[in-house]
Amino acid sequence: MNQKDEKSKIWFNGDFINWWDAKIHVMSHVVHYGSCFFEGIRCYKTPKGPAILRLEDHIKRLFDSARIYHAEIPYSIDEIVSVCKEIVKVNNMESAYIRPIALRGYNTLGVDPLKCPFDLYVATLDWGRYLGEEALEQGVDVCVSSWNRFRPNTLPSLAKAGGNYINSQLIKMEAMRKGYSEGIALDANGYISEGSGENIFIVRNGKIYTPTAYGSSILPGLTRDMAIEIAKLLDYEVVETSIQREVLYVADEVFFTGTAAEITPVRSVDNLKVGVGKRGPVTEKIQKYFFDLIDLKVEDKFGWLDFVK
Numbered sequence: 001m002n003q004k005d006e007k008s009k010i011w012f013n014g015d016f017i018n019w020w021d022a023k024i025h026v027m028s029h030v031v032h033y034g035s036c037f038f039e040g041i042r043c044y045k046t047p048k049g050p051a052i053l054r055l056e057d058h059i060k061r062l063f064d065s066a067r068i069y070h071a072e073i074p075y076s077i078d079e080i081v082s083v084c085k086e087i088v089k090v091n092n093m094e095s096a097y098i099r100p101i102a103l104r105g106y107n108t109l110g111v112d113p114l115k116c117p118f119d120l121y122v123a124t125l126d127w128g129r130y131l132g133e134e135a136l137e138q139g140v141d142v143c144v145s146s147w148n149r150f151r152p153n154t155l156p157s158l159a160k161a162g163g164n165y166i167n168s169q170l171i172k173m174e175a176m177r178k179g180y181s182e183g184i185a186l187d188a189n190g191y192i193s194e195g196s197g198e199n200i201f202i203v204r205n206g207k208i209y210t211p212t213a214y215g216s217s218i219l220p221g222l223t224r225d226m227a228i229e230i231a232k233l234l235d236y237e238v239v240e241t242s243i244q245r246e247v248l249y250v251a252d253e254v255f256f257t258g259t260a261a262e263i264t265p266v267r268s269v270d271n272l273k274v275g276v277g278k279r280g281p282v283t284e285k286i287q288k289y290f291f292d293l294i295d296l297k298v299e300d301k302f303g304w305l306d307f308v309k
């Protein structure tokens, strides 16, 4: 958080409140049990003003996350879409990272969350490149994590729930402690799952592979979805399948996708160079199309951008 963030407003249950007034009690359910659902959404500066990427789809995912945990957000998807646009205007931002978060608040401390109020906040942050400015071109060094993603029927990976990120924290901390930028977690069966906050793609012999949306313990990312659509548009074959770990070591290219990470090349895995050890041509083409779309240099034929004004 920076000083600009701290002067901004946060939307809370229908009102815009000051940053420092968006507080919860330490005995709130969410603090103890991770009972919250959130989104990370990017609003980009474009030649036609700020535009939010995949806004409605992010809000739909927020509602899905809540639904998986028997929580009802007392607004419509359209209302929250409008709130996200409104907060960018209220905070006078040209670009922003938007963070809607619905959480279980203060009432009882039993594990049952249903008696606790369910509050919705939408905040904005002034955020740069997640894995560093250089990473988009140079790529990042990553490792395979010793931590797995959750086994199916333990924690639902389709829900972007706060509690899930305790697993992400283990993956991220281990990677950083060993000197890598990020870790790739395997699923409970030993197949590749995802990074701590990114989906993963592998290019080998001209084909693009990515773990399955509903069978690899991943959060099916919206950037993942865009990378798949862009790749198909560029005439690449995209295969969604279970992928063994060693494919990472013989890949021609590997890249991450995520709202925060955008499309970031991976240049080494476990100290083994990926391809020639820098961003590969397929990654570059997909990345270029992605950023050209945001810069309005190519037509947004998918309707992914939602202009704030």
Ligand code: PMP
Residues within 6 Å of the ligand: 040, 168, 194, 195, 196, 197, 198, 199, 218, 219, 220, 221, 222, 223, 224, 257, 258, 259, 260
């Ligand atoms: N997996 C995890 C665990 C994440 O936290 C994220 C970031 N939301 C992603 C994948 C990528 O999702 P998206 O492209 O929708 O940001």
